[in-house]
Amino acid sequence: MQLESILTCPECGHQAVETMPTDACQFFYDCKGCGKRLKPKAGDCCVFCSFGSVPCPPVQTDGQCH
Template structure:
């Protein structure tokens, strides 16, 4: 099923760079998520330098604000 134009995807698979565990997560529509705790190894992930959030750094799909061509708005 495809999204309508200007409708961001709200799920992304985050892969932990420490233990390589992957998890399907929901993304906030109106903010960027700066922190994510891995459910497998308990490591706290933060965005890579230059990225706005953990989904842009470690996810299969960037955060909704970036998908829509906006910059990050506020941390979630």
């Protein structure tokens, strides 16, 4: 299981390597480039599933968020 993901801001393109929580989904993320607050896209459980290079740990292990 991968615990780090590269988040890419859809507004400014800034990328940051972030460690994903293993016990919860992260719903909000503030871009370190432009400051925009990112929220998951419709149908995604967290910002890592929407904007990350790797989906969150629950999705990695059994294909769905809890």
